[in-house]
Structure formats: structure tokens, C-alpha cells
Amino acid sequence: MNDANALAVSHGLEHIRQILLDESPDALEKKTKERREGLPELPNATTGKVVLRFAPNPNGPLSLGHARGVVINTEFARMYDGEVILRFDDTDAVVKPPDPEAYALIEEDFTWLAGRAPDRILRASERMEVYLEYAAKALTENHAYVCECTGDAFKEFRISMSECPCRSRSTENNMALWSQMNDGAILPGGAVIRIKTDMSLSNPALRDWPALRIQHADHPMVADRYKVWPLLDFQSAVEDHLQGVTHIVRGKDLMDSTRKQTLLYEKFGWNYPETLYWGRVKVFEFGGFSTSQMKLDIAAGQYTGWNDPRLPTIRALRRRGYDAGAMRKFWIDLGLTQKDISVPMSTLNSLNAKAVDAEAPRLSFVRNPRSINLDISEIELTKVTLPIHPEHPEKGVREWPLEEGTINVKIDRDDFSTHEPKRLKDFADIGIHHEKTVKGWTGEVIRTERHGNTPIIHWLPSNMAQPAVLLLEEEGELVAAAGLLEVNDYSDGTVVQLERMGFAILEGVEADGARRLVQLHS
RNA sequence: GCUCGCGUGGUGUAGCUCGGCCCAUCAUGGUGGGUUUUCAUCCCGCUGACUCGGGUUCGAAUCCCGACGCGAGCACCA
Numbered sequence: 001m002n003d004a005n006a007l008a009v010s011h012g013l014e015h016i017r018q019i020l021l022d023e024s025p026d027a028l029e030k031k032t033k034e035r036r037e038g039l040p041e042l043p044n045a046t047t048g049k050v051v052l053r054f055a056p057n058p059n060g061p062l063s064l065g066h067a068r069g070v071v072i073n074t075e076f077a078r079m080y081d082g083e084v085i086l087r088f089d090d091t092d093a094v095v096k097p098p099d100p101e102a103y104a105l106i107e108e109d110f111t112w113l114a115g116r117a118p119d120r121i122l123r124a125s126e127r128m129e130v131y132l133e134y135a136a137k138a139l140t141e142n143h144a145y146v147c148e149c150t151g152d153a154f155k156e157f158r159i160s161m162s163e164c165p166c167r168s169r170s171t172e173n174n175m176a177l178w179s180q181m182n183d184g185a186i187l188p189g190g191a192v193i194r195i196k197t198d199m200s201l202s203n204p205a206l207r208d209w210p211a212l213r214i215q216h217a218d219h220p221m222v223a224d225r226y227k228v229w230p231l232l233d234f235q236s237a238v239e240d241h242l243q244g245v246t247h248i249v250r251g252k253d254l255m256d257s258t259r260k261q262t263l264l265y266e267k268f269g270w271n272y273p274e275t276l277y278w279g280r281v282k283v284f285e286f287g288g289f290s291t292s293q294m295k296l297d298i299a300a301g302q303y304t305g306w307n308d309p310r311l312p313t314i315r316a317l318r319r320r321g322y323d324a325g326a327m328r329k330f331w332i333d334l335g336l337t338q339k340d341i342s343v344p345m346s347t348l349n350s351l352n353a354k355a356v357d358a359e360a361p362r363l364s365f366v367r368n369p370r371s372i373n374l375d376i377s378e379i380e381l382t383k384v385t386l387p388i389h390p391e392h393p394e395k396g397v398r399e400w401p402l403e404e405g406t407i408n409v410k411i412d413r414d415d416f417s418t419h420e421p422k423r424l425k426d427f428a429d430i431g432i433h434h435e436k437t438v439k440g441w442t443g444e445v446i447r448t449e450r451h452g453n454t455p456i457i458h459w460l461p462s463n464m465a466q467p468a469v470l471l472l473e474e475e476g477e478l479v480a481a482a483g484l485l486e487v488n489d490y491s492d493g494t495v496v497q498l499e500r501m502g503f504a505i506l507e508g509v510e511a512d513g514a515r516r517l518v519q520l521h522s
Numbered sequence: 523g524c525u526c527g528c529g530u531g532g533u534g535u536a537g538c539u540c541g542g543c544c545c546a547u548c549a550u551g552g553u554g555g556g557u558u559u560u561c562a563u564c565c566c567g568c569u570g571a572c573u574c575g576g577g578u579u580c581g582a583a584u585c586c587c588g589a590c591g592c593g594a595g596c597a598c599c600a
Binding site: 036037055056057059089090091092094095096150151155158159188189190191192201202203204205206207209210212213214215229231232236251252253254255256257259277279280284333334335337338339340341342343344346347350351353354357358360362364386389390391423424425426427450454456457458497498499500501502503522 | 523524525526527528529533534535536537548549550551558559560561562563564592593594595596597598599600
């Protein structure tokens with residue numbers, strides 16, 4: 001190599017190229033660094049044998065943050081023709097109690113986002129017998145012990161790297177206490193099961209970590225049948241093994257959890273799944289995603305419900321008309337880095353606009369209508385013809401019939417306030433008399449052909465206008481903006497583009513008959 | 523305090539395993555222009571980054587050491 005470099009200096013690179021060409025041409029073939037598309041490869045993955053899981057706490061529907069877990073896991077499953085388990089980790093009825101309705105909501109959110117149902121659905125609360133059995137196994141095999149210390153007391157042992165006296169309890173004694181825990185004889189806080197690791201481990205988080213604790217609260221699914229409940233590290237570890245999970249992809253805040261669980265796996269002689277992590281994500285507009293906080297805010301009346309358009313829940317986004325494919329691409333593009341990142345909604349919106357634009361029919365919506373009587377006696381037209389989609393003429397046209405003489409048109413108050421001539425889109429240049437007459441505001445057509453660059457505004461003839469409200473967020477407030485929508489027969493759920501305003505979805509009809517739309521994004 | 527992880531343009535991201543193809547990819551944003559009877563979509567141009575300091579090497583975004591910064595865990599939450 002040194003010789004080669006010396007040669008390069010003395011004879012030039014071209015000289016070396018010639019030598020290589022003569023002696024071993026394949027050395028010149030460049031191994032091109034290709035840009036990787038999508039997710040990276042899963043380590044030790046065999047097509048058809050991959051099992052992944054998504055394990056939320058069912059205390060509310062899924063948020064945009066959870067979407068990452070759903071998308072990444074289902075995408076890996078798609079890449080390797082594997083399975084995804086939806087597992088409800090509902091083992092805490094006290095701090096973050098399960099919401100009985102959340103199970104169905106989450107399943108629905110998952111299916112919408114993944115485009116398919118989960119391959120298996122599990123509820124930890126229905127698997128309690130299994131977990132308790134493994135806890136007993138850990139105790140009898142001396143891998144765990146009943147610890148009666150308070151949290152604070154144990155903290156001292158953890159910091160000083162010394163063993164708690166409970167640790168040396170005999171197996172018989174452990175089993176007796178275990179029975180009392182399960183009987184309800186020992187009250188919450190009175191005892192906890194700890195896994196025997198090693199108190200001299202350099203990572204304090206791993207020192208004799210707690211695996212199960214006592215909770216006497218009424219669990220919404222299984223009531224008070226169980227007194228002892230596993231903590232995440234134990235429940236998840238046991239279940240992942242039993243379900244044959246091959247790969248775990250989760251937040252990096254769970255890195256120590258992996259290490260704790262690996263220690264348990266070693267005791268049981270199991271092999272821990274391959275584990276990948278992602279970092280923390282914030283979306284500028286929403287900050288973090290706290291389901292419990294949203295729940296409180298909804299209860300306090302700050303939001304109308306889980307699908308309030310201001311909320312970052314999947315159902316709120318879905319209600320607004322976001323495309324599941326765009327949301328998937330959004331998370332796949334962010335990838336699997338362990339960096340803590342903060343992304344703006346505009347990135348998602350950009351992907352989403354590309355996804356919905358081609359299919360969104362154009363409609364006119366006049367938000368703050370001002371009525372003008374327009375003299376059209378000088379023109380011959382009997383109707384205005386507008387494309388349903390400017391780039392897809394095959395989708396057909398919209399036709400607005402025009403009466404003879406004078407027609408009544410609606411334009412936005414903001415457009416009215418400027419005095420220059422303006423062009424009613426796809427119709428004509430008009431002049432407005434800004435003096436109110438007994439017949440109201442009046443105006444006249446200047447010409448119908450396009451001439452110059454008269455500012456174009458959107459409008460509606462009153463015979464094509466129906467009352468409507470557009471739900472949108474303005475400065476954190478949910479505003480129901482009243483206006484007039486072009487008469488149409490699109491069904492609810494259709495994403496439309498309101499010309500000059502942005503995308504919206506048709507949602508239903510108000511009590512007073514007005515058509516309701518929800519703004520998607522601009 | 524202990525332990526772990528992460529630092530590439532405004533925001534994300536590829537490249538890092540195995541140093542040369544990297545005066546660094548793609549997207550988004552910003553900006554200028556084109557198409558367009560929408561402030562949409564589409565197209566084109568411009569913009570802008572390897573945290574810092576050492577070391578190894580002919581050669582470092584890539585390997586090593588250190589510093590600094592950010593984040594997480596050390597819960598009877600998930």
C-alpha cells in the first residue's frame with residue numbers, strides 16, 4: 001500500500017489505474033455506497049420467522065407517539081413476513097389504571113394505521129396465572145426473594161451495594177410469605193418480589209430489581225381476583241419468551257429494562273430477543289404525548305373528547321383526514337436512530353398533502369360571506385364550468401348555472417375589503433361598487449376572458465351555496481367557522497380541497513342543517 | 523452520585539460495522555423562478571452540516587483517547 005501511494009505521488013493516479021487495469025481489473029470496480037431506503041435490516045432475522053410485539057398500556061387510545069411503535073413493528077413484520085402481537089400491558093390498576101374502553105380503541109387505531117389487524121392479541125390481565133406461576137418458579141429456584149423493606153430502606157442497600165437481610169430468606173420462608181401476599185394477608189407496600197442479581201453490579205438500576213408487587217385495587221378486567229401483580233420488567237420478559245418474540249423494538253428509555261430482563265433470562269436459561277431502540281421524539285406543535293394528561297384535560301372539559309382535532313391522538317388525526325400511508329412514511333423516514341429528536345408537523349403535513357392531493361376534489365368555501373348583486377346582463381354565459389381537479393380532467397367538471405340579468409354572489413369579506421378589480425376564479429373579472437345601495441352591495445362584470453393578472457379570488461353564486469361550518473384550530477381554540485360551501489354530493493369522510501384555503505374533510509350535518517367540515521391542514 | 527445512550531445543515535436523515543469512491547445523500551423548511559384562472563399539487567435553481575481538542579494514518583464524518591453538550595435509567599408506572 002505504501003508502495004502504491006509512493007507510486008501515486010511519483011507517477012500519478014492514472015499510472016496506478018493502468019497497472020490495476022492490466023493485473024486485476026475487478027479491483028477497480030467500485031463498491032457503491034447505496035442510500036438505504038426505509039428501515040435498516042433486523043439483526044439475525046429469518047424471513048417468515050420474525051415475531052414482534054407492540055405493547056401499550058391501555059389507558060387511552062393511541063397517540064401519534066404510539067404510532068411509531070405500531071409503524072416500525074408492523075413495517076419490520078412486512079419486510080420479513082413476520083407476525084406482530086398486540087399486547088395490552090394492563091398490570092397496573094393503581095397508578096395508570098386501564099380504561100376498559102381503550103382496548104377496543106387501540107385495536108382499531110392499530111388496524112387503521114397498519115392497514116391490517118394484529119396477528120395475535122393478548123391481555124396481560126388474562127395471563128396472570130402464568131406470571132404468578134413463573135414468579136413461584138423463580139422463588140422456588142432461589143432466583144428471587146420476598147423483600148419486606150420499604151422502597152426507601154431498599155434504596156439504602158442499593159446505594160451502598162449491600163445485601164438486604166430479606167435476601168437470605170429460606171425458600172420455605174419465601175413461599176410462605178408468597179402465599180400470604182397472594183391471600184391478601186400482606187397489604188400493599190408490605191412486600192415485593194425481587195430478582196436476585198448482584199448488589200455489586202456497577203449499574204444501580206440492576207441491583208435486585210423488583211419484579212412483582214401487591215396491589216389491591218379493583219382491576220377493570222379481572223376485578224380483585226389477584227393481589228400480586230407483576231411489574232413491566234417481569235411480565236414483559238416472561239411473555240416475550242412464551243410468545244416466541246424474536247425482536248423487540250422500543251424506546252431507549254427501556255435499555256436498562258433489557259438488561260434487567262436479560263439477567264432473568266439467564267436464570268431461566270432462555271435467550272433474550274434481539275433488541276433495537278429509538279430515541280425520544282417531540283413534535284413541535286404538541287410537545288410530548290401524555291395519554292394521562294390528555295385524559296385529565298378531556299375530563300376537565302378542555303377538549304371535546306379523544307378525537308378533538310387539536311389532540312395528537314390517532315383518532316383525532318384520522319378524523320381530520322390524515323392518510324395512514326403518509327403517517328407510516330413519516331415514521332419510517334425518521335428511522336430508528338437513538339437520537340432525541342423534535343420534528344414539526346409540517347413534515348407530516350407535506351407527506352400527507354402529497355398523499356391526498358390527487359384524490360381530493362376541489363370545492364369552494366366562503367368563510368365570511370359578503371353578498372354582492374352582480375350585473376351579468378352584458379355576457380352570454382349560462383353557466384360556469386370548473387374542473388373537479390385541475391390536473392385530472394378525467395374526473396370531470398363542476399357546473400354552476402347562471403341566471404340572466406343579475407346574480408347574487410358570495411365572496412370572502414377579506415377579499416371584498418380591497419378595492420381593486422378582482423377575478424372570480426374560473427369566471428370573470430369584476431368591479432365592485434363599494435357604496436351600499438338599497439339593494440345591497442353591487443358590482444358588474446368587466447370581462448370574462450383572462451386579461452392581465454387580476455388577483456384571483458374564490459367565490460360562490462348563491463344558488464350553489466349551502467350553509468356549512470368548518471372546524472379548525474385557531475390559537476389553541478377550536479373554532480367552528482360558519483360559511484358557505486359549494487353544493488356537492490360527496491359522502492362524509494371525503495377529503496376535499498377548499499380552494500385557496502386548504503384541505504378539509506366532510507364530516508356530517510349540524511343540527512341546523514349546515515354541512516360540517518373539519519380542517520385537515522393547510 | 524452511579525450506570526447507560528446519543529451528538530452530521532433550520533428540522534429530520536443516509537454514510538460510520540469494514541478509513542480513500544464524501545469539497546458528504548435524500549427529504550422537509552427557507553428563498554428565487556417555471557407550470558397553473560387556488561395561497562394546493564407539480565417542476566427547476568439557490569441555501570445550509572460532520573460538537574470541540576488531541577491521537578493513529580499517506581489519508582478520518584468513519585478508528586482511539588479526552589472534553590463539552592443533550593437525553594434516559596437507578597419506581598411497589600408502562
